[in-house]
Amino acid sequence: MDNFSSSNRAQIQLKVLISSRTQSDLDLIETLIGEFDEQPRIMKRFVSNGHIDPLYDLDEMPDLLILNLSKHWQGELDELLNHSAANRPPVLVVGDQHNPEIMRKAMQAGARDFLNFPINQVELHKTLKQISREKQQAQLIDSGHLTAVINAKGGSGASMLACNLAYLMQTNSNQHTILMDLDMQFGSLAEYLNLKPENGIADALKVVDELDETALTAYLVKHKSGLQVLGSTTNTIRMPNQTPEQQINRLLKMVLKNCNQLVVDLPRMIDRTAIAVLQNASRIVVVVQQDLINVRDAIHMMHILRNELAILDDQIIVAVNRFDKKAAVSVKDIEESLKVKHLVTIPNDYRTSIESLNKGEPISVVAKRSALSRSLNQLQADLIRPDNEPVHRGALTNLFSRLTGG
Ligand SMILES: Nc1ncnc2c1ncn2[C@@H]1O[C@H](COP(=O)(O)OP(=O)(O)O)[C@@H](O)[C@H]1O
Ligand SMILES: [Mg+2]
Numbered sequence: 510m511d512n513f514s515s516s517n518r519a520q521i522q523l524k525v526l527i528s529s530r531t532q533s534d535l536d537l538i539e540t541l542i543g544e545f546d547e548q549p550r551i552m553k554r555f556v557s558n559g560h561i562d563p564l565y566d567l568d569e570m571p572d573l574l575i576l577n578l579s580k581h582w583q584g585e586l587d588e589l590l591n592h593s594a595a596n597r598p599p600v601l602v603v604g605d606q607h608n609p610e611i612m613r614k615a616m617q618a619g620a621r622d623f624l625n626f627p628i629n630q631v632e633l634h635k636t637l638k639q640i641s642r643e644k645q646q647a648q649l650i651d652s653g654h655l656t657a658v659i660n661a662k663g664g665s666g667a668s669m670l671a672c673n674l675a676y677l678m679q680t681n682s683n684q685h686t687i688l689m690d691l692d693m694q695f696g697s698l699a700e701y702l703n704l705k706p707e708n709g710i711a712d713a714l715k716v717v718d719e720l721d722e723t724a725l726t727a728y729l730v731k732h733k734s735g736l737q738v739l740g741s742t743t744n745t746i747r748m749p750n751q752t753p754e755q756q757i758n759r760l761l762k763m764v765l766k767n768c769n770q771l772v773v774d775l776p777r778m779i780d781r782t783a784i785a786v787l788q789n790a791s792r793i794v795v796v797v798q799q800d801l802i803n804v805r806d807a808i809h810m811m812h813i814l815r816n817e818l819a820i821l822d823d824q825i826i827v828a829v830n831r832f833d834k835k836a837a838v839s840v841k842d843i844e845e846s847l848k849v850k851h852l853v854t855i856p857n858d859y860r861t862s863i864e865s866l867n868k869g870e871p872i873s874v875v876a877k878r879s880a881l882s883r884s885l886n887q888l889q890a891d892l893i894r895p896d897n898e899p900v901h902r903g904a905l906t907n908l909f910s911r912l913t914g915g
Contacts, residue, residue, distance in 0.1 A: 547641055604623070660796045691775050710760070
């Protein structure tokens with residue numbers, strides 16, 4: 510999936526700071542980094558007798574600090590520890606990996622990775638790549654307005670959430686919202702919003718090279734609330750991986766330009782289109798229910814998001830749908846097994862859901878004051894909050910730590 514990711518993202522130059530007490534090591538590491546294909550900007554700090562704090566008096570914070578430890582490693586790591594976690598960049602420590610004391614202290618100081626001399630360039634480049642992807646994802650959180658909704662297992666409620674979140678963004682938060690339906694298998698849009706798109710995404714993709722703003726409207730259906738929908742139709746079957754990603758990206762870009770919020774209902778199958786969406790998403794809502802198969806599939810999904818697509822934990826919100834506090838699988842179990850940072854619960858409300866489907870009206874129209882409706886509104890408000898604070902509610906703890914092997 511690597512080649513997908515690089516082509517889907519705008520390149521942003523990585524800033525790397527190398528700090529060392531040995532000039533020759535400094536030069537060597539610089540050469541090794543210089544051969545990384547994304548051409549990072551390299552800053553060097555040759556530490557002599559002055560400050561041993563590698564971050565002392567820096568003009569700008571690097572994206573990665575490569576700290577080449579000397580025999581004064583204790584002091585060097587202590588200096589780093591004096592900076593709060595929020596005020597130090599990810600650190601790659603070069604030092605003696607076999608010294609458990611160094612390892613422990615380096616981990617406390619937030620070391621992301623460890624390398625020994627002679628430095629393995631492949632490993633070094635791997636770290637650079639990872640940091641670079643994270644930087645790009647972090648910028649998406651800041652600038653983005655694309656919410657992707659995906660289920661761990663069919664029937665978890667992804668389409669219900671996507672439709673209702675999009676509707677609420679439009680109506681309660683006055684956002685010009687487009688709902689894009691990539692989950693074409695079950696035709697849920699027609700049921701939830703009583704809409705039957707005639708031209709869908711597949712048709713738009715066919716002509717994407719000629720598509721402009723005016724032409725795009727032919728592919729959007731307008732709900733009476735003002736919400737616009739770019740749907741899937743069953744008359745054009747799109748094979749997975751059939752569409753080149755630059756076409757998908759072009760369509761996404763154009764759709765994003767024409768709204769304040771884009772909500773995408775994704776199918777479970779992660780094909781090229783889904784990857785393009787996920788990699789442009791500022792937030793991803795992963796919908797799960799409280800049963801073992803759901804959790805098992807969600808673990809797999811989270812693994813793909815984190816490790817294949819380099820999605821950050823801050824971007825992922827796990828929505829436990831049809832929440833039941835008496836269920837055998839508890840929310841705590843889910844938090845722990847998915848190592849999730851942001852989790853919300855959505856109440857079970859069979860009656861309202863059925864009524865919503867039967868009438869083709871959103872949840873908040875059929876039962877505005879229901880707990881279900883309120884929780885949906887809270888989640889949409891969190892998703893579009895202008896300050897973009899990460900969603901954080903309830904008894905949440907950040908269980909995920911790369912250092913402890915999460
Ligand atoms: N919170 C809920 N309470 C009760 N029923 C729900 C809830 N969320 C979803 N449902 C119902 O579950 C079924 C599957 O939902 P759907 O959104 O189509 O799932 P998915 O898109 O994940 O396959 C639908 O009939 C829907 O109305
Ligand atoms: Mg669905």
